[in-house]
Amino acid sequence: MQTKIGQLPQELVDLIVVHLSLQDRQALRLASKQLYALTFTTFSNTYFSRRVTTLGVPSLSRLVQLSAHPNLSGCVYLIDIKLLNYEDYGNLREIDRVGIYPPPKRLQRVPQVKIGDISQECKLLDYMRTHKDPKAVVHPLSRALKGFRNVKTIRFRVNGLTLYGNPYISAEDEVYQYFLSACFTAVLDAIIRSGVRLQEFTLIKNTTIRPLSKSANLDYSAFNLPIPFMFSLKSAFTFLKSLRLSIRTHHNGNSRVAGWEKGVAQVIATASSLEKLTICLQATDSKPWFRAAVIQSICRSVQLPMLKSLQLYGCVVDELDLIALIKTHTSSLRRLLISDTELRSGAWSSILNTFKEDLDLDLLRLQYLQQNTAPRVVRWFPDHIRNSSKLNIDARKIRDQYWMKERLSQAISSLAATAEEHEISEI
Template identity: 65%
Template sequence: MTSKMERLPQELVDLIYLYISHADRCALRLVSKQLYFLTLTNFGNTVFFKRVTTLGVASLNQLLQASGHAQFSGCVTLLDVKLLNYEDYDNLVKIDRVGIYPPPKRLPRVPQVKTGDIRQESKLLEYMRTQQDPTAVIHPLARALKRFRNLKTIRLRVNGLTLYGNLHILAEDEVYQSFMSACFRAVLEAIVRSGVKLQEFTLIKGNSVRPMSKSANLDYRAFALSFPLFQSLGNAFSGLKSLRLSIRTDPKTDSRSQGWEIGVKDFITTTSALETLTLCMDPIDCKPHFRATMMRSICRSVNLPMLKSLQLYGCAMDELDLVTLMKTHAPTLRRLLISDAELRSGTWRSILNLLKNDLGLEYLRFQYLQQIPQSIRWFAEDTKQTGKLIIDATKSGDKNYMNEKLSQAMSSLAAAIQAWEISGL
């Protein structure tokens, strides 16, 4: 005899499923075959929407097995490629040298790696650095991507914080950067070979960028891709809506070839349908002129006809370059977020004036900005923290709301700068 719940319509079962705990969901699915099948789709969408993998052989084999599941492979919409940091690989090598599994207690643990996978995972760093064509990574990853028929997002990140100097990332910096660059290129090759059509590609974990962000903060040299790969990415990224990049422009070596900065610009231009762009750079590196050179290349060359949202974090720019970027995208740009950025020439007041007169923004967020030689402090009436300026016109029905708030911000900024100049005399 069927229970009352088994006789409920699918829509009501779906609503009930959403409001119970994960443990209760698992228990519910074991009550009967009828409830098992009634909850199957929701179970797959809530539990299997994200798959996490490293690029080690064992982890990729598990990903391949998941991609071969007839029901749940279609539920995966996010693939999180998580790279271990340098300390993790160093610990794995130490364990592998001892050759005792599970390892003795005196050896450090790497919680992200199962005991049986230590040997294979420990070899990944050296393998990626020495192979021009790492087929052991590219081929299984491409096969898995092809099977995830509803995949929308690929995220490549590092296990640990990467902004503001993380010792676990910066140790043996050149070695680890070459490893990350090789992994980045391998993921791109797998995307091209699989034929998957993504909506988002990101190097940053989370929706917002802040000092505690976990990202794959790639050396600019990682974007020096071959011309055939750039061409192939143009097709693979033709439907991409969101691109979020984290870039290092200040490696230990100063030797760089002419045109070193154009790789990132060329990578961005492969995304013709892009609506959201996030650019993150390290705001505390000792050579901000490299960041400014990178931004000049992007601002003067990139034209994304569908761009709606732009976020810049840790960037160094000249006023003319930023103005060029905003004017190029004025017809479509509606959200602008700039944080921990440095204006090396010009004034933020001029930028505000441009926003007021030439852009139809709906949301504006400025925070912790610097205008050589001082930091900017906002004193608008509705600003609780003087380092931030937030204007959200979507919450107001007044069409002039944005312009009125920008006018107030310009007046407050002028007063703050005048006070600073007087105090400095």
């Protein structure tokens, strides 16, 4: 017998079911075959569109099983690869050594790992460090990606790490950074082998970057990949529209091989169809010239004809290099966001003039900028005005490019006035 809710149109059923808890949805889906079919779309989109996984054997096995499901596999759009941090692996090893499940209260639990998975999950750190060809990770991950025919985004991040980490490298940090780099290469290898048509690859959790943003924060050496691997990656990134990178440049100090700074630019160049690019560097390191070298390589070598949105965070850049990057993408660039960035040579006022003359921007956001010329800290408005270090011009609200240029002229004049006030106060 058909129920009253079963007589409703699919659209109304979706509107009702979306407000139910997981337990209520499960009960409703078991009521009849008709309700099971009617609620399948909202249920699968809510609970299966994003899958979180580590690279441990148990987690990858579950991912492979889901990818083989005839109905649910097509609902997955985002694969969130969330690695444990170094402390987590230490806690897992201690629990595994004791061998009591559930573990005693004196041992620190790792909520992301099921009790039955601890023994195998804790071995991933050592496995990735000792195997140059980690087949136990690459093969199941690539097999899962093949099964997820609609996956569009892969997010690679770390549990609990932030952009503002300790700038000094200890032995443990070095071990963990090697592990992160090996996992990053394994994920790229799986993407290549699977033939998946990704539209977004990101190392950052959220769309907005803040000091406490969770990210993988990879060492620069992770991007120095072999040339044959780069060619394969170029084919795999053919359809990539968004790339968001979080990078540490201070690791190893001055012990670097020639051309170390070019790896990041070469990886970016493999995605020739990019429309959105985010480059996030760790803004607290004690050697900003390494950040400058990476950005200089990107500015001088990367050409992305379809680039619409560019976001720079924690960077160090020269005026001429930034202008060169902007002029290369004049015809396509519409959104520009620069935050916590230092201008090593030149002045931000000159760069704003370039923005006004050469770009037709829809959105310009500048915040917490510095420069070597006076005044060092850039303030767009007098100090007593709230958020004086932030400049946000959004022409999309009124759809008027002329208004954007007028606001840029006002910002340049305001910046010149604050600089003049700074010079007077110093005298």
